[in-house]
Amino acid sequence: MxxxxxxxxxxxxxxxxxxxxxxxxxxxxxxxxxEAIRSVARGVLIEKRTMSDVSQELGIRxxxxxxxxxxxxQVIAAQNPSN
Numbered sequence: 001m002x003x004x005x006x007x008x009x010x011x012x013x014x015x016x017x018x019x020x021x022x023x024x025x026x027x028x029x030x031x032x033x034x035e036a037i038r039s040v041a042r043g044v045l046i047e048k049r050t051m052s053d054v055s056q057e058l059g060i061r062x063x064x065x066x067x068x069x070x071x072x073x074q075v076i077a078a079q080n081p082s083n
Contacts, residue, residue, distance in 0.1 A: 025080065051069075
C-alpha cells in the first residue's frame with residue numbers, strides 16, 4: 001500500500017482570466033516564461049495535465065506547483081492586457 005497521497009490546493013484570490021487568449025497566443029506566452037514557471041504552465045495550461053501529474057513529474061509539492069502556476073498566469077495576463 002502506498003503511503004503517498006495528494007490534496008487539492010487552491011488560491012483564495014481571483015485568478016487572471018486567460019480564456020480570451022487563443023491557443024496560439026497562450027502557447028506563445030507560456031514559451032516566453034522563465035523556465036521555473038514555464039514547465040508548470042506548459043503541463044497544466046497547454047498539455048491539460050492534472051496538477052498532481054505535473055507536480056510528480058517535476059518533483060515538487062503540489063502547493064509549490066499552484067504557486068508557480070499562479071505566477072505564470074499573472075505574468076501572462078500582464079503581457080496580454082487587452083485580453
